[in-house]
Amino acid sequence: MACMSDIPVGSPPAPPGRHAAPGGWYPDPLDAARERYWDGWQWSRTTREAELAVAPPPPPPVGAGPGPYGVPPAAAYGVRATGVSRQAATTADGVPLAGWWWRALAGLMDALLVGTVSFLLTLPFYREIVTAVSAYWGEAYRAAQAGSTTPPPTPNFATLITGTDQLLIMLVTFAVGMAYHLPLLRFRSATLGMMACGLRVVPVDEGRSQERLTWSCVLVRALIWVLPGALSLRILTVADVLLPLWHPKRQTLHDLAARTQVVRGR
Structure with missing residues (x-):
């Protein structure tokens, strides 16, 4: 069951480059027994019990800076650091957003x-305007019947x-x-x-x-x-x-x- 934690909603440092994780549930950086919702932009207050056992994060790649709350970027977001959309797929409480x-x-x-x-x-x-348009087309029709090639002046x-x-x-x-x-x-x-x-x-x-x-x-x-x-x-x-x-x-x-x-x- 989801609950609201006491941690303030903030904007933790984004992963290196311009890619971040899509919205979804990820291991809570502050509590390994829970998951916290990442909305694609920042951590929310909403947490829930972890559905699966949380594996310890792999060591950060060489040259990678710290991710949100000191967790390595790849481990914090649970996704590859390249080719990922930053848009949330659901609301913070897990309801799918409209396409x-x-x-x-x-x-x-x-x-x-x-x-x-x-x-x-x-x-x-x-x-x-309707009257003027009707009169224009009437004159154009009469001019065409008379063989004239010059259209009447446009109103x-x-x-x-x-x-x-x-x-x-x-x-x-x-x-x-x-x-x-x-x-x-x-x-x-x-x-x-x-x-x-x-x-x-x-x-x-x-x-x-x-x-x-x-x-x-x-x-x-x-x-x-x-x-x-x-x-x-x-x-x-x-x-x-x-x-x-x-x-x-x-x-x-x-x-x-x-x-x-x-x-x-x-």
């Missing part, structure tokens, strides 16, 4: 749902929607996004896309937690995800989506801000 592709699929499904509702609600703001779409309309579109998009994410994250710990993909949001390093996320947590998480999309800040959205590919705990920007992780729920 990037599943998270991307869930996000795409959520974006389609929110985008469809937002488009339908903001459709009246695009009325002049200036930038002048067909006012600044006020653009602001209202942004506010509607933001409101729909927040109304979608907040209640689902608070009461189900997952959006519809996440539920369809078998994913769940949990507090960081607490994959087995069944408690509801707090309102402050879901508010921060939803705000950092929804606002860049409403403001058309695509670069922030792209950075947010891609960050789990490299982050040691597979967290996005909104995960980091809300202190959450996404796990596989089934």
Whole structure:
């Protein structure tokens, strides 16, 4: 059974070079009879009884410096010192983290749902654009029937929607996004896309937690995800989506801000 030890969570020295161990259970450097969880970045407080007898660590290779808590790097991590991912595969209490592709699929499904509702609600703001496009194609069709090779002038779409309309579109998009994410994250710990993909949001390093996320947590998480999309800040959205590919705990920007992780729920 896992338990929480009294040792402070720290960032012990990384092994030589840029490779470290993947997340998992390793011999506790302070107690040979127990195992401690390494999340791919640092030792956690979580320990458990060792499942197998712990063999004494082999002597360090020539030239190798001390590893975490004075244990040689190869022995401390239980893996080769080369070609190893630094990303955790599970939370600190052993629940598998969601893969990037599943998270991307869930996000795409959520974006389609929110985008469809937002488009339908903001459709009246695009009325002049729709009218202008219809008139353009009508003129183009009549010109083609008359044998003309000169297309009609393209309408200036930038002048067909006012600044006020653009602001209202942004506010509607933001409101729909927040109304979608907040209640689902608070009461189900997952959006519809996440539920369809078998994913769940949990507090960081607490994959087995069944408690509801707090309102402050879901508010921060939803705000950092929804606002860049409403403001058309695509670069922030792209950075947010891609960050789990490299982050040691597979967290996005909104995960980091809300202190959450996404796990596989089934």
